[in-house]
Amino acid sequence: MTKEIIFSVTKKDFDLTWYSGTGGGGQHRNKHQNCCRIKHRATGVTKTGSSQRTRPQNQKEAFLSLTNDPKFKSWLKLETAKASMDKEAVDRQIEKEVNNSMKEENLKIEAIPRYECDECEYTSITEFKKCPKCGSKEK
Numbered sequence: 001m002t003k004e005i006i007f008s009v010t011k012k013d014f015d016l017t018w019y020s021g022t023g024g025g026g027q028h029r030n031k032h033q034n035c036c037r038i039k040h041r042a043t044g045v046t047k048t049g050s051s052q053r054t055r056p057q058n059q060k061e062a063f064l065s066l067t068n069d070p071k072f073k074s075w076l077k078l079e080t081a082k083a084s085m086d087k088e089a090v091d092r093q094i095e096k097e098v099n100n101s102m103k104e105e106n107l108k109i110e111a112i113p114r115y116e117c118d119e120c121e122y123t124s125i126t127e128f129k130k131c132p133k134c135g136s137k138e139k
């Protein structure tokens with residue numbers, strides 16, 4: 001069986017910002033805004049990497065921290081399940097949606113009149129050739 005990528009998280013899913021760290025760590029870090037703040041747009045999970053000296057290292061640190069976040073993890077799990085088209089998972093999701101739509105507050109079905117009389121404005125959900133109220137014939 002060949003493995004295929006069913007779901008991937010790309011750079012576009014994140015906002016990266018760089019800032020200068022405070023405290024210990026040397027001038028180099030403070031001058032060059034080497035600290036990384038990473039925000040995952042879909043979940044809003046934000047992590048930082050600031051213990052390293054270089055940008056790539058801090059970015060890696062921030063990213064690793066983000067991937068260990070429970071909220072991010074569950075988001076990833078859900079998205080992966082969706083993308084994998086797991087039939088059972090999809091069915092469960094559909095069932096959930098159906099059950100939800102069957103809730104009384106969501107059941108608002110309006111009867112569309114199939115007969116409207118031009119003369120007396122009688123309407124009915126039943127079709128008529130002739131208006132049962134005023135006897136006017138359908139054009």
Ligand SMILES: [Zn+2]
Pocket residue numbers: 117118119120121122131132133134135136
């Ligand atoms: Zn009529």
